[in-house]
Amino acid sequence: EVQLVDSGGGLVKPGGSLRLSCAASGFTFIIYSMTWVRQAPGKGLEWVSSISSSSTYIYYADSVKGRFTISRDNAKNSLYLQMNSLRAEDTAVYYCVRDVWGPETSWGQGTLVTVSS
Amino acid sequence: QSVLTQPPSVSAAPGQKVTISCSESSSNIGNNYISWYQQLPGTAPKLLIYDNNKRPSGIPDRFSGSKSGTSATLGITGLQTGDEADYYCGTWDSSLSAGVFGGGTKLTVL
Numbered sequence: 461e462v463q464l465v466d467s468g469g470g471l472v473k474p475g476g477s478l479r480l481s482c483a484a485s486g487f488t489f490i491i492y493s494m495t496w497v498r499q500a501p502g503k504g505l506e507w508v509s510s511i512s513s514s515s516t517y518i519y520y521a522d523s524v525k526g527r528f529t530i531s532r533d534n535a536k537n538s539l540y541l542q543m544n545s546l547r548a549e550d551t552a553v554y555y556c557v558r559d560v561w562g563p564e565t566s567w568g569q570g571t572l573v574t575v576s577s
Numbered sequence: 578q579s580v581l582t583q584p585p586s587v588s589a590a591p592g593q594k595v596t597i598s599c600s601e602s603s604s605n606i607g608n609n610y611i612s613w614y615q616q617l618p619g620t621a622p623k624l625l626i627y628d629n630n631k632r633p634s635g636i637p638d639r640f641s642g643s644k645s646g647t648s649a650t651l652g653i654t655g656l657q658t659g660d661e662a663d664y665y666c667g668t669w670d671s672s673l674s675a676g677v678f679g680g681g682t683k684l685t686v687l
Contacts, residue, residue: 507676562624567622
């Protein structure tokens with residue numbers, strides 16, 4: 461069974477840092493591109509960042525460029541999102557997603573990041 | 578900046594058909610494949626349509642997708658109360674090297 465388990469969320473002060481993790485199992489992690497998508501409370505989906513299977517290609521939304529860093533460890537079947545200089549507007553549920561545009565899409569359960577003083 | 582525009586809400590009666598539009602502000606949609614997601618309250622989104630009109634395995638043929646010019650459409654027939662959810666279109670904009678989602682459409686089954 462394909463599983464993506466998101467973790468690392470929590471409460472952090474503005475300007476602080478947080479590192480999200482996504483543990484993948486049940487599929488060959490190394491062959492899939494992976495993506496982080498976030499959803500602010502009561503709001504829509506926002507694409508955050510994507511990384512290719514071998515980390516050759518990495519892309520960021522303008523809203524997080526220069527502050528967030530996506531990475532993966534294929535030996536550990538894990539995806540990460542290092543978030544620095546956090547702002548109130550970064551408050552959201554963050555989802556780890558396999559093959560976000562399909563057809564073999566799978567989403568994690570999400571982890572909540574709250575940026576507040 | 579590529580923007581996908583969806584109506585905030587649509588509604589229809591059980592058993593009826595509804596369509597949800599997704600329009601792009603630039604001409605890039607002609608080169609992009611549209612995906613559609615369903616998000617039930619409190620759950621992660623679920624892929625309904627990819628590559629404009631293809632259904633992943635397990636998605637019933639009540640759900641369909643199409644695209645014409647700069648506009649894509651999700652169709653749902655035989656509406657059920659369980660279809661009440663938020664629906665999002667999305668795409669990888671290759672010209673911007675960025676992903677983008679529409680603002681979402683709330684479907685109410687009256």
